Amino acid sequence: MARPTEIELDKRYLDYLIAFVLRARRVKAHSMYRDLEMVQRVGRVELRVEKDPDGVWLVQDLPPEEVVESAAARLRPLILQDEEAHHGKMLNALKRFLRGVTLPDLPGGPPTDSSAFLGGLKSEWSEFDPNGRTAQAYSVQSGRLSDGRTSDTLADNVLAFAWIYGDVVHGDAERLRETEQHGVKERFRAAAPLVCRLMEMTVSTLHVIQWLHHHGLLPMLPGAVFEQEVVVAETRFRQKAEVYMAPVGTTMPDSLVSDDGFADPGPQWQRLD
Structure with a gap:
């Protein structure tokens, strides 16, 4: 098989970049992201302490599951390697188009080499690994008072992606089996913060790409991708x-x-x- 030409590679990586931008704009337009303060709070896994006559309680307020499920569906192509919009392909595209480029002054810092900047961006995206088993905020373990037996400790990342790929967009039986003892509620509890953080990361990266385009550092990227419709705002269709x-x-x-x-x-x- 012949190796692709430089022109063909440019076209391929441009397609990746466009796919990411269009998908990221759909994420930004999601109803949940309009309440950015809530998205940030949930993403930080905030708990509050409440006390009443029955005792002391840890309370965590999350959005409705249907809303988070809808957001997860919009985010899915960004974490699935087979999709053109996958964040890894977007990062590779930026690496190609920005090779050898020194970026203008960034907010809060001097000009920097693009490779160092993209390295930091790649590191931030590395949190969102569907196969990662490291805890992002906490781990869980269940036990029975009757016999003192406890389950294996599971990271919130494992539970979160079990909800995404087991309960929501697929039906991954293996992920569901591994997290069965915790049930859908604990899977959702882990997934909602991850979805919120992924929304924030996606929109932040979209803003980075817009900034790069504004400064003329991505001349191949058509400006129309930031303007064309990506969501249906009016659902009443009336035509003469x-x-x-x-x-x-x-x-x-x-x-x-x-x-x-x-x-x-x-x-x-x-x-x-």
């Missing part, structure tokens, strides 16, 4: 039309377009006025 009716079984005309603009469908068709 001409409607014709005919008895059931009447042959449909091949086309209603003629050289004059509109073709009469035939005598069996009655126009609805």
Whole structure:
């Protein structure tokens, strides 16, 4: 197989970058992200202490599961390696297009080499590893008072991706089996913060790409990708039309377009006025 040319490689990596931008804009437009303060709070895994006559309680407030599930669906292509929008492909695209480039002044710092900047961005994205078994905020372990037996300790990352790939977008039986003793509630409890952090990371990276484009450092990236519609805002479709009716079984005309603009469908068709 012939090696791709530089032009072909540029086209491939540009496609990756465009796919990421379009998907990231859908993430930014999600209803959950509009409450950024809530997204940040949930992502930090904040707990508060409440005390009542029954004792002391740790309370963690999360968004409704359906809302988080919807956000996870929009985020999914960014963490699935087979997708063009995968964050790793986006990072490789930036590495290609910014090779040898010194970035302008960044907020809070002097000009920096692009490779060092992209290295930091890659490190931040490395948290979102579907196969990672390291805890991001906490680990869980269950036990039975009856016999003192305890389960293996599971990282929140394992539980979170079990919810994403087992309960939501796929049906990964192996992930569900491993986390079965904790149930869907504990999987969701771990997933909601991860989804929030992933939303923040995605939008932050989108802003980085916009900044690079604004400074002319990504000349191949068409500006239209930041403007074209990526979500459906109006779900009532109202179009002016001409409607014709005919008895059931009447042959449909091949086309209603003629050289004059509109073709009469035939005598069996009655126009609805």
